[in-house]
Amino acid sequence: MAYIQRAISKILNTRIQASKCTLITGSSIVGKTTLIKYECSNYNYANFDDCLTRLLAKEEPKLFFINNPCPLFIDEVQKEISVLEEIKIKVDESNQRGQFILSGSQKLELMKGISESLAGLVSIFELNGLSLREIHHISFNRHFVPSQSYIKERESELISYSSIWNLIHKGCYPELYDIDRDWQDFYSSYVATYLEKDS
Known part of the structure; x- marks a missing residue:
C-alpha cells in the first residue's frame, strides 16, 4: 500500500x-x-x-x-x-x-x-480520516491566520476540487485510496446507472 x-x-x-x-x-x-x-x-x-x-x-x-x-x-x-x-x-x-x-x-x-x-x-x-489536503498531497499545513502573507502562501498551493462528489462518496479512509481500479470510471458508471433508473 x-x-x-x-x-x-x-x-x-x-x-x-x-x-x-x-x-x-x-x-x-x-x-x-x-x-x-x-x-x-x-x-x-x-x-x-x-x-x-x-x-x-x-x-x-x-x-x-x-x-x-x-x-x-x-x-x-x-x-x-x-x-x-x-x-x-x-x-x-x-x-x-x-x-x-x-x-x-x-x-x-x-x-x-x-x-x-x-x-x-x-x-x-x-487521528481522523484523510483530509482533502492529505488526499491531494498538499504540503501547506498551517492554522488559518487572517493576514495577507497567509493568504498568499495558501493560494500558492490551491487546486481545483472538480470531483467533490466523487470524494464525498468515496470517503476518507486510507484503504479506499489503495484500491486497484479507476474509481472515477466506477463512480461515473454508478451515477449514470442511478440517473437512468431515476428517469
Whole structure:
C-alpha cells in the first residue's frame, strides 16, 4: 500500500521524542498502525488483536516486556488495559523519552485506563480520516491566520476540487485510496446507472 503523508506526522514525531509515552486514538482503519509503523519503524511491535499476545501481557507482564523490549509500539492496547500498570512502573523508573507508543480505537474505555494509570505521563493524539489536503498531497499545513502573507502562501498551493462528489462518496479512509481500479470510471458508471433508473 502506498503511504499517504499525514498532516499530524511532524508534531507527532516531536511529541514522541519529548514524552515517555504517546497514545494515538481514532476509529478503526483511519491509519493509526500504518502511520506509526511508517514514522517509527525502529520500534518493536506488539498487536493486542492477537489473543496469545494479550494473554501473555495479562498473565506474565514481565515476560511480555522481556520479549517485547522498548522502544515498543502496542497496537489496540485497550484490549488488555491491565498492561498500563506495568507501563507506568517502567516509565516511572526511567527518564528516557519515547519508550512507548500506544494505539487504540475504543476511546472511552481507553481514556479511562489512561487517566487512572498514566495521567501526566502520556501525550495524546486523535487521528481522523484523510483530509482533502492529505488526499491531494498538499504540503501547506498551517492554522488559518487572517493576514495577507497567509493568504498568499495558501493560494500558492490551491487546486481545483472538480470531483467533490466523487470524494464525498468515496470517503476518507486510507484503504479506499489503495484500491486497484479507476474509481472515477466506477463512480461515473454508478451515477449514470442511478440517473437512468431515476428517469
